[in-house]
């Protein structure tokens with residue numbers, strides 16, 4: 001089939017519709033608005049529901065309502081909107097509703113700016129709302145993946161009865177690339193827990209309330225068990241040039257693209273660098289990172305944030321190998337050149353092993 | 368008269384299994400509380416209409432958070448104040464369902480003010496039962512938006528003062544200014560006569576929804592003996608004698624007679640139909656053009672296009688990328704976005720490559736297309752050695768300062784004027800770049816332009832502009848276009 005030339009944000013809606021999503025509720029915000037606009041264009045054409053909500057709070061709760069009926073449904077926004085959605089996301093996690101949420105990250109905190117950042121990692125991967133819950137988080141790094149991972153998000157959300165998130169940045173949302181549309185997902189299983197105004201579902205209840213502490217603990221344990229199962233089965237990542245790598249670069253989203261170019265140039269200079277790109281941020285590829293660390297001498301994490309994912313890398317390694325970090329904030333996208341320069345310094349110090357651990361610290365942040 | 372609480376309507380569970388504790392026969396409400404009576408009246412109306420199987424009850428946050436203990440129908444529990452949004456999501460998904468949003472005054476008029484306002488304004492075909500007891504019952508008698516002036520609560524220990532807390536919000540009056548709502552009435556749980564009116568209003572609110580007429584809200588003044596610190600009898604009297612003075616009973620809007628029922632058709636689509644709607648075969652690269660032989664220096668270009676808004680900068684970039692896609696290259700297009708674009712300048716990066724593309728930004732620029740002077744000023748130095756700069760010499764009077772790059776001066780705006788439309792200067796540049804780089808075939812670019820341009824009357828002028836640009840470069844071939852002053 002022929003390819004389409006699409007923006008990342010437009011590809012999200014193609015993916016959603018191909019995944020059998022029936023409804024979209026959103027509120028405009030740059031750099032995610034094209035998702036809402038594409039939804040407004042396409043959902044009515046395929047017999048779905050599109051509604052511009054009164055706010056992100058309204059949007060997430062409409063999403064919650066449609067999800068309660070067992071239909072596939074989604075909402076999308078950017079940082080400030082996600083902050084508003086957190087209450088509803090926590091309710092959806094507690095009620096085990098499969099919804100898909102897209103976050104096209106922008107610069108923060110506060111109103112920040114509309115340039116791409118990766119500073120919502122903690123709010124999406126670690127929680128962000130109240131309670132002991134986890135979201136399935138997927139991080140596309142190209143337009144094709146904006147489509148495909150959105151489809152996967154719907155499948156995983158249904159499979160685990162859990163909210164799933166597409167977490168990416170303004171660049172991936174705004175850029176255009178060729179996309180090949182996958183075939184639509186057919187025969188989506190009917191959910192027997194749904195509440196859709198029918199005799200067979202009238203005894204069902206969608207709720208996150210467990211008044212009795214023992215019962216709520218039991219519910220929490222059930223959720224934690226589910227998250228563990230997700231960690232066992234749904235880890236996704238990509239590696240480039242890792243076989244003989246002495247330095248493993250780790251980055252997701254737009255940063256992984258920049259790192260790919262960095263590594264290509266570094267290899268040309270004889271620097272043995274490789275890339276690990278987490279595709280799923282929860283579950284995080286902990287084991288893979290450990291395996292790579294067995295052979296590598298150093299791990300180098302780059303993010304467009306103050307260093308959020310790097311915490312997970314460090315937790316995974318528990319001090320096994322040095323982890324260095326380089327981050328830019330405020331919507332500044334690091335250039336290939338600046339990262340390459342850092343990599344050269346790291347590589348040089350590797351060849352001179354005695355003093356490298358001491359001489360390199362986290363002052364790598366924005367030097 | 369209200370039936371005895373033990374004589375349960377069909378739409379009430381016989382035994383309240385979901386209720387915690389050992390007493391599963393009576394509700395969790397305090398003696399004399401209006402919620403229990405209202406629940407029963409709703410359940411009776413559900414029985415009468417026979418809608419128990421189709422109904423979805425939304426429990427709010429407040430004393431009625433456990434409404435799902437009682438109603439024998441589908442139940443969804445919503446976040447505080449968000450029931451109208453949750454109701455919207457359910458009703459839009461399942462138009463056949465009967466969706467009931469049951470809310471207290473803190474829930475509806477306080478935290479959920481925005482959700483109810485907009486659900487009402489959209490005329491959602493739902494029924495809202497709004498229980499106004501002038502207090503936050505569940506959390507222990509704090510002030511509600513409906514608390515009366517002077518009324519003492521745990522957060523207005525000296526009485527509500529208009530100066531500090533404002534006035535009680537009259538929801539029916541407020542919503543009655545909206546076009547969409549079909550039916551708004553305020554009733555009260557007091558004596559038998561008023562309870563009859565409550566029953567009637569509840570029935571009407573449900574009937575409107577069953578008939579697809581639109582949004583109904585019934586505000587019910589309801590005693591909260593516990594919250595008010597009164598005996599049940601006194602509480603009832605207080606509704607009658609005090610609360611009703613501020614919240615007058617009556618119909619605030621009734622378009623039931625003229626409201627036309629909404630008919631919602633739901634159609635299923637096949638996979639092929641969906642793919643077609645999503646554009647799979649429309650402007651896709653159904654067939655590929657051959658990749659021409661490209662000189663090494665022009666291979667895998669990282670291109671920057673810059674100019675002011677209205678010059679079709681982003682579009683030019685898209686044409687380049689799409690032509691690349693149709694020629695079987697990898698390609699990315701990255702715009703500058705947001706207010707910057709509105710400010711008048713626009714630029715985009717395009718990468719065309721034989722290999723999978725990493726950073727869409729590119730470490731350096733191989734080709735700069737500068738459509739105005741600020742663009743040349745800003746980006747000239749980003750071009751790599753031996754790179755290519757295309758200058759719109761109609762608008763840029765100076766020469767490129769560097770002498771280690773190749774430069775093409777193309778009077779793009781003038782050539783565009785020659786074909787009768789200044790706006791197609793971008794296509795002139797596209798022609799110039801295509802002729803120079805030979806990175807894709809002319810046919811491919813023209814096909815792409817024709818596929819992409821929305822207004823078909825532009826097709827011809829686009830093509831002419833494109834050819835002008837090409838010819839300009841081809842005819843100037845003999846000239847030395849290394850950067851010498853022309």
Ligand SMILES: Cc1ncc(C[n+]2csc(CCOP(=O)(O)OP(=O)(O)O)c2C)c(N)n1
Nearest residue numbers: 428429430447471472473474502503504505
């Ligand atoms: C976001 C949030 N804020 C506050 C609360 C605490 N809370 C629970 S019920 C309630 C007030 C409910 O009052 P109302 O809607 O008048 O219902 P009533 O209990 O009087 O029936 C509040 C503030 C909450 N659950 N969630």
Ligand code: SF4
Nearest residue numbers: 397400430504591593
């Ligand atoms: S506190 Fe008031 S509203 Fe709540 S159950 Fe008791 S009487 Fe009813």
